[in-house]
Amino acid sequence: MVGRELDAVVVGAGFAGMYMLHRLRGMGLAVRVFEAGGEVGGTWYWNRYPGARCDVESVEYSYQFSDELQQEWVWSERYATQPEILRYANHVADRFDLRRDIQFDTRVTAASFDEAAGRWRIATGDGAEVSAAFCIMATGCLSSPNRPQFKGLERFQGATYQTGDWPHEGVDFTGLRVGVIGTGSSAIQAIPLIAQQAPHLFVFQRTPNYAVPAQNAPLDPEVQRKVKANYAALRARAKEGRTGLLYPINPLPASAVSAVEQEREYQARWERGGLGFIGSFVDLLVDRRSNESAAEFIRGKIRAVVRDPAVADALSPRSVVGCKRLCVDIGYYETFNRANVTLIDVNRSPIEEIVAGGVRAGGDEYQVDALVFATGFDAMTGALLRIDIRGAGGRTLKEKWAAGPRTYLGVAIAGFPNLFTITGPGSPSVLSNMLPSIEQHVEWIADAIGHLRARGLGRIEATGEAEQRWVAHVNEVANGTLFPSCNSWYIGANVPGKPRVFMPYIGVPPYVQKCNEVAANGYEGFALSA
Ligand code: N01
Numbered sequence: 001m002v003g004r005e006l007d008a009v010v011v012g013a014g015f016a017g018m019y020m021l022h023r024l025r026g027m028g029l030a031v032r033v034f035e036a037g038g039e040v041g042g043t044w045y046w047n048r049y050p051g052a053r054c055d056v057e058s059v060e061y062s063y064q065f066s067d068e069l070q071q072e073w074v075w076s077e078r079y080a081t082q083p084e085i086l087r088y089a090n091h092v093a094d095r096f097d098l099r100r101d102i103q104f105d106t107r108v109t110a111a112s113f114d115e116a117a118g119r120w121r122i123a124t125g126d127g128a129e130v131s132a133a134f135c136i137m138a139t140g141c142l143s144s145p146n147r148p149q150f151k152g153l154e155r156f157q158g159a160t161y162q163t164g165d166w167p168h169e170g171v172d173f174t175g176l177r178v179g180v181i182g183t184g185s186s187a188i189q190a191i192p193l194i195a196q197q198a199p200h201l202f203v204f205q206r207t208p209n210y211a212v213p214a215q216n217a218p219l220d221p222e223v224q225r226k227v228k229a230n231y232a233a234l235r236a237r238a239k240e241g242r243t244g245l246l247y248p249i250n251p252l253p254a255s256a257v258s259a260v261e262q263e264r265e266y267q268a269r270w271e272r273g274g275l276g277f278i279g280s281f282v283d284l285l286v287d288r289r290s291n292e293s294a295a296e297f298i299r300g301k302i303r304a305v306v307r308d309p310a311v312a313d314a315l316s317p318r319s320v321v322g323c324k325r326l327c328v329d330i331g332y333y334e335t336f337n338r339a340n341v342t343l344i345d346v347n348r349s350p351i352e353e354i355v356a357g358g359v360r361a362g363g364d365e366y367q368v369d370a371l372v373f374a375t376g377f378d379a380m381t382g383a384l385l386r387i388d389i390r391g392a393g394g395r396t397l398k399e400k401w402a403a404g405p406r407t408y409l410g411v412a413i414a415g416f417p418n419l420f421t422i423t424g425p426g427s428p429s430v431l432s433n434m435l436p437s438i439e440q441h442v443e444w445i446a447d448a449i450g451h452l453r454a455r456g457l458g459r460i461e462a463t464g465e466a467e468q469r470w471v472a473h474v475n476e477v478a479n480g481t482l483f484p485s486c487n488s489w490y491i492g493a494n495v496p497g498k499p500r501v502f503m504p505y506i507g508v509p510p511y512v513q514k515c516n517e518v519a520a521n522g523y524e525g526f527a528l529s530a
Contacts, residue, residue, distance in 0.1 A: 006030050006132040008449070009122045011108045011387070013098075014042015015089065016422040016438045017138035019065065022096050023446040027453075032132075033098075034124055036107040040098070041089040042140050044082055048166035049372075051189035052082035055275060055328035058219065059227045060246055061435055062088065064235050065443075069095065071228055079216045079274075079328070111135050112390035113417060118458055120418065133458060134449060136420045137384055141430050144382030146375050146495055148181075152353035158369045163190060164377060171370075173197040179359050179368040181351070183209055185327045187374035192331040194372070195341050202366045203336075204346045204359065207487070208317040210298050211329035215273025235436070244432040244508040247276030254281035254290035266297040278322045285322055285481050294321045305333040314345045323486040325430070342366075379489040380425045380503045381405050391416035392461075404492070404501030408462035408470050408525055409515055411441055417461035420445045425503040426474050430490070432508050444515050448523060459529045466525025478502040 008024050010017045013035035024031045037045045054061045058075035073088060080088070093099055103124075110123040120135040145164040153160075161171060163186040178198040180187055183205040195201045227234060238246045254262050262281070269277040283290045299316040306312035315336065335341055349362020358368040378385075381401060389397040392415055400406065400415060407413050410427025411420055422441045423429035429437055452460055478484055484502050487493035491502050505511050518524045 006032055006130055008032075008134040008136060009034065009108075009111075009120065009130060009132040010136045010138050011111075011122075012042060012138035012140060012143075012383075013037070013040045013093075013102045013104070014044075014138060014140050014143075015063070015435060016140070016442065017042070017102075017136075018089070018092060018096075018098055019063065019439060019442045020136055020138055020422065020445070021098055021101055022065075023442050024449070025101065027446060027450060029449070031101055032130065033102040033138075034106045034108045034122070035102055035104050038104050039086075039090065040093045040102065041086045042138075043143060043164075044085045044089060046143070046165055047163060047186070048082055048168060048170070049161075049163040049186060049190045049374075050171075050193035051191075051330070052163075052166075052186070053077075053079050053189065053216075054085060055079065055185065055214070056245065056433055056435075057274065058084075059224065060238065060433055061085070063092065063435060063439065064231070065439055067231070070231055075219050075224065077216060078219055079214050108387055110388040110390075111419075112388075112394070113392055113419070115392055118418075134418045134420070136422065136445060137387075137424070138422045139383035139387075141380050141383075141423055141434075142377040144378040144386055145373075146378050146382075147373065148375055148496075150181075150351060150354045152355055155356050156354045156358075156371065157356045158358075158371060160371045160373065163187070163372065163374045173370065175199065176369040177358075177367060178202070178370045178372060179204060179366060180372045180374055181359075182374035182376065183207070184374060184376050185209075185325060186376070187372075188327045188329050188332045190372065190374060191341075192329075192335045195335045195338055198370075199340060201341045202359070202368060203341065203343050204351060204361065205314070205343060206346050207319075207324075208315050209324060209327050210295070210317050210321050211327040211332050212270060212275075212277040212298070213273050214328045214330050215271070216330055238433065239436065239512065240509060242507055242509070243275075244428070244436050245275065247274070247279050249279035250281050252281055253283035253287065254293050255283060255287055257281075259293070262293050263297065266294060270297075270301065274328055275326055278326055285320075285483065288320070288482065291320050291322070291482060295319075302333055306336050308336075311336050311343050314343055319486045320482045323482055324488040324490075376489055376494050378495050378498070379492070380430065381492075381498075382495075384421065384424070389416070389419070391419070402499070404499040405503060406467055406471050408467040409511075409518065410505060411444065411515075412460075412462040412526070414462045414464045414467040417459050420448075426470060426505055428505050428508050428511050431504040431506055437508070440512055440515070444519065447519060448526075451519070451523065452528065455528075457528050457530055459527075460523065461527050463525055463527055470525075474505050475502065477506050481506060 007029035010033040058080040107125040177200045179202045181204045351361045405425035407426040410424040492498035
């Protein structure tokens with residue numbers, strides 16, 4: 001590639017960046033990928049905390065663009081662990097010879113559109129700059145860790161860890177009193193394992209979350225064989241579902257069936273395990289009373305497991321189930337029966353400060369040797385906004401998104417020609433199975449670039465009107481559901497000062513149909529030029 005002008009720069013070598021590179025290279029483009037980490041894998045490279053695994057079943061959380069790949073790879077468990085997914089990512093990098101066009105340990109710091117040249121200038125942390133016709137952000141939705149500014153943190157004398165940026169050599173908590181701050185998906189996976197190692201674990205919970213059991217198990221080779229024999233049909237069926245996942249959504253509303261039937265359905269889904277619980281009834285995310293029946297079912301499970309009624313009560317959420325992402329657990333609630341685990345409700349007794357030897361909350365001091373921040377991410381926009389992105393006329397993305405992200409289809413931004421965002425805000429992304437959504441975006445972007453090249457065109461830009469209409473539509477769909485009703489990261493509520501805007505688009509099938517129509521109509525809503 002040396003000496004050759006770049007056609008495209010891709011930022012990030014997670015699953016999105018890897019496939020984008022493969023696809024564009026297959027079209028004969030000169031592509032370079034910049035990756036801040038030392039290897040491929042994106043979120044699975046950084047999130048190495050104990051218990052990290054995917055909450056989407058392994059046979060679904062995988063690429064489908066290559067049938068040989070999906071036939072040859074063997075998953076060992078129903079839900080793959082982080083190390084197994086990282087091995088898979090590395091296997092893909094080897095199999096498609098991706099590494100030769102990926103520059104690792106290189107963070108992109110700025111990208112600006114040079115109007116005169118009609119090209120992007122991309123700057124990296126090592127002071128270098130390259131230029132490319134297209135700039136594609138494959139920066140991930142959950143890749144910019146949220147680090148709350150706790151008073152006194154600098155005085156803490158123990159070790160601190162962030163789940164989303166975990167030491168590669170692992171952490172041995174043997175002999176250490178540990179505090180975990182946060183009780184989202186990451187904490188819910190890590191807490192049961194840390195509790196087995198640490199002599200004492202303090203869990204600082206601000207808001208309880210709903211967790212359903214994973215019912216994880218080794219993947220039966222016969223089940224895997226059947227999946228592989230039927231892969232094309234299964235993948236096609238998954239795309240018909242709201243989230244792009246295979247779990248069935250019961251067409252009946254909970255409001256139309258008796259309490260006994262509700263209970264039977266919830267119990268069956270509970271025993272099956274995983275995210276499919278939210279598909280128990282079709283109206284769970286639109287009807288509060290229906291949702292409350294699911295909520296009460298889970299609270300009943302928590303009361304049945306957790307022996308101390310006060311702890312069970314503190315662990316029981318009152319919010320809408322599924323409004324924050326449902327957590328999938330392995331022994332989470334049981335962990336609170338252990339004598340070495342203490343739950344501190346920091347909603348009732350807020351964290352006042354971190355002191356040299358621990359955490360002060362509600363007037364009490366909790367002595368810890370290590371603190372784990374399981375405080376989530378500046379989701380969907382964080383990774384984009386920490387790059388100084390400047391579009392036509394020098395306008396920054398930060399200015400443009402000051403009141404919240406605005407995109408056309410979550411893949412393009414008016415005023416930022418030839419810039420694409422894979423699974424950006426305004427697309428199903430985090431409310432879908434990420435791998436197929438990544439593939440859909442990559443293929444759509446590759447087709448758009450192919451369309452330009454076939455016509456001797458060099459520039460594509462979303463129009464302001466198309467973007468305006470899309471943003472209004474994304475909001476309208478969200479407002480017809482219960483999603484905007486809680487303080488979730490979908491709405492930016494977890495990061496102080498972040499604008500409250502519901503970011504993902506709800507509904508895979510209508511979204512894909514819209515993208516296909518836009519392309520079929522000659523990239524409707526985009527201005528194309530030489
Ligand atoms: O982050 P979160 P996460 N003081 O934002 C608390 C995906 N994921 O890393 O709810 C005290 O959910 C915060 O409290 P509150 C998945 O999509 C997937 O766990 O804001 N507490 C919350 O309890 C998931 O949804 C897998 O009141 C503070 C926690 O920190 C997403 O990543 C595994 C605080 C953060 O929870 C994010 O999950 C793991 C403060 N100042 C993650 N600030 C899979 O299985 C924040 N908190 C694929």
